[in-house]
Amino acid sequence: MNEPKKNTPDRETGSPVTRAIHGIPHPDPHRALNPPLYQTSTYTFPDMETVDRVLSGEEKGYIYSRGGNPTVSRFEEVVSLLEKGEASRAFASGMGAISATILHLSRGNRTVHLPVTLYSGTRAFARKFLEPWGVPVRWFDPRPEGWLEKLDATLQEGDGCVFLESPTNPTMDILDLRELSALCRAKNVPVVVDNTFATPVLQNPLLLGCDLVIHSATKYLGGHGDLLGGVVTGASGTIDVLRGEEGSFLGATLSPFNAWLLLRGIKTLSLRMEKHTANARAVASFLAGHPKVRQVFYPGIPSHPGYSIARRQMSSPGGMLSFELSDARTARNVCDRLSLVGIGVSLGDPESLIEHPWSMSHRWIGEEERRAIGVSPGFLRMSVGLEAWEDLVLDLDRALG
Ligand SMILES: Cc1ncc(COP(=O)(O)O)c(C=O)c1O
The missing domain is CATH 3.40.640.10 (Type I PLP-dependent aspartate aminotransferase-like (Major domain))
Known part of the structure; x- marks a missing residue:
């Protein structure tokens, strides 16, 4: 041997x-x-x-x-x-x-x-x-x-x-x-x-x-x-x-x-995480500047409450982010209008995926409890994939517009 x-x-x-x-x-x-x-x-x-x-x-x-x-x-x-x-x-x-x-x-x-x-x-x-x-x-x-x-x-x-x-x-x-x-x-x-x-x-x-x-x-x-x-x-x-x-x-x-x-x-985890993170940074900064987005939840932006702890304990903020729109109807419409970003509950894949917790992962949790957790009707979670970030931003821009 x-x-x-x-x-x-x-x-x-x-x-x-x-x-x-x-x-x-x-x-x-x-x-x-x-x-x-x-x-x-x-x-x-x-x-x-x-x-x-x-x-x-x-x-x-x-x-x-x-x-x-x-x-x-x-x-x-x-x-x-x-x-x-x-x-x-x-x-x-x-x-x-x-x-x-x-x-x-x-x-x-x-x-x-x-x-x-x-x-x-x-x-x-x-x-x-x-x-x-x-x-x-x-x-x-x-x-x-x-x-x-x-x-x-x-x-x-x-x-x-x-x-x-x-x-x-x-x-x-x-x-x-x-x-x-x-x-x-x-x-x-x-x-x-x-x-x-x-x-x-x-x-x-x-x-x-x-x-x-x-x-x-x-x-x-x-x-x-x-x-x-x-x-x-x-x-x-x-x-x-x-x-x-x-x-x-x-x-x-x-x-x-x-x-x-x-x-x-x-074998490609490190490489993928670099690209997921670079894409998520681009998407987060686009969303943070969009008038229809109330708040972006991404530990890589300095306004995030966990920004400095994340910098201490993580080598980079990763490929997941969430953001909040005004209400459930607007959030669901954005999901429907996206053409590149798929609607799905999983994450970490090459394909970007979005989920509306109010209608999907948190559907079976009482409304009051959802709100207490921080999941409002307009809250969306996105797993930012490995596509060219320009295409993701364009897709989101069209869907939000
Ligand atoms: C943070 C986290 N932990 C655990 C799980 C459960 O993993 P699995 O679906 O492989 O059972 C998930 C699934 O979405 C998750 O997001």
């Missing part, structure tokens, strides 16, 4: 660009540039002695792909490299990763602290499952001055976790991850960050003191709108237990083919 060259990118200092492209070289009998796709559900054993050694953990080996698969493992290793974590566990979707992680950390009915500004699916999971099952959920608002002190007053030693996003979906709030994790560490409460909007190229929550980082790999990691996936990264002790318990027995396992597509997508 061909030994890999000794040019493995350094976990601490190697550039994310190099890490994303090279990953961790593995031995391959054919010296193939790309990793093999192990499209198998199960693994066979030469004899019962090997069965005993593998099942007892004495020897490393795969048993059944719900528990582990070599292509999936390779994806997990690359995400660990990018997020600078010890280990990762992949899931069939972002929600698979989120639900398994929260269930794991809230075992024994430990309190879960959640911000009101949260991806609507995570919010629905808390409302439809955690709360009815009696898991204590404490909601906090991470926007008003002094929110950290308020949260601190409700945190108890032994609570399950604080789970949050930054930037938040869809309101684009920026939460100070370093301050939050210092505060939680003092009370021994793990902090879990959904880093989907930022990607590991723009933000590494573990380096800011957080305990676990989650991605909907469906979005920027895959980057082509052709798969669903999720992943959680952190200390190997936690990840190993998660892998063997919720990660195996809730059944939301990433398919080998999707892992293989993810490995391919990740």
Whole structure:
């Protein structure tokens, strides 16, 4: 078997660009540039002695792909490299990763602290499952001055976790991850960050003191709108237990083919994030100057309340933005009039997508609650794609006009 060259990118200092492209070289009998796709559900054993050694953990080996698969493992290793974590566990979707992680950390009915500004699916999971099952959920608002002190007053030693996003979906709030994790560490409460909007190229929550980082790999990691996936990264002790318990027995396992597509997508992640960000900056500055736009929510513009925190904890503000028009009818008309930008709930794809949370992602949340979250009837969220920014601005200009 061909030994890999000794040019493995350094976990601490190697550039994310190099890490994303090279990953961790593995031995391959054919010296193939790309990793093999192990499209198998199960693994066979030469004899019962090997069965005993593998099942007892004495020897490393795969048993059944719900528990582990070599292509999936390779994806997990690359995400660990990018997020600078010890280990990762992949899931069939972002929600698979989120639900398994929260269930794991809230075992024994430990309190879960959640911000009101949260991806609507995570919010629905808390409302439809955690709360009815009696898991204590404490909601906090991470926007008003002094929110950290308020949260601190409700945190108890032994609570399950604080789970949050930054930037938040869809309101684009920026939460100070370093301050939050210092505060939680003092009370021994793990902090879990959904880093989907930022990607590991723009933000590494573990380096800011957080305990676990989650991605909907469906979005920027895959980057082509052709798969669903999720992943959680952190200390190997936690990840190993998660892998063997919720990660195996809730059944939301990433398919080998999707892992293989993810490995391919990740190679261009840094490059794509540069272009997504450059395009989003151009679109945000166009929208900010448009008379019909009441407000633009993009952490790359100095008037954004989270601008300086974003500059501290992110290497760039990324490709997501939101903006507010006068009312729902105007917002829906703009969506209808756009010809290049598609109407769709997902994000992180080469194609720009717009969504009207009032009619789409937040449709099933009560009106009063939507407004409290910051989702007004005229609020639109845009995933700025990889097209020429001039075409996007032209499309928006026509639709707004
Ligand atoms: C921030 C965020 N987290 C998690 C998810 C859920 O991911 P998935 O759709 O892969 O389950 C989404 C989906 O839109 C998201 O935007």
